[in-house]
Amino acid sequence: MRVRFSFYLGIAIAFAIVRQQNVSDAARLVLSASFPSERNCNMNIWDLTKATVFCGGVAFLFYSFPGVAQGVTIGLLTLLWLGYAHRTIASLRRR
Numbered sequence: 520m521r522v523r524f525s526f527y528l529g530i531a532i533a534f535a536i537v538r539q540q541n542v543s544d545a546a547r548l549v550l551s552a553s554f555p556s557e558r559n560c561n562m563n564i565w566d567l568t569k570a571t572v573f574c575g576g577v578a579f580l581f582y583s584f585p586g587v588a589q590g591v592t593i594g595l596l597t598l599l600w601l602g603y604a605h606r607t608i609a610s611l612r613r614r
Contacts, residue, residue, distance in 0.1 A: 581588040
């Protein structure tokens with residue numbers, strides 16, 4: 520959960536820079552966000568095992584079928600880009 524939060528803070532800074540708004544508030548949020556310490560870390564050994572197996576499986580599939588993996592990766596990135604482009608154009612039209 521903490522990783523997603525820091526990721527979205529980075530996106531907020533990027534959008535603030537693009538919109539040429541006050542970046543200092545978003546930067547203060549990022550600088551005040553601390554890395555998780557041992558006491559508030561929610562990942563246990565089961566989560567670590569699942570993540571390791573999943574990443575290993577994805578790496579195995581990518582190296583076993585490079586053509587398919589490249590096509591799937593390009594397709595997913597294209598859909599992601601088109602989604603962001605659609606959202607950006609829709610927000611520009613509303614202004």
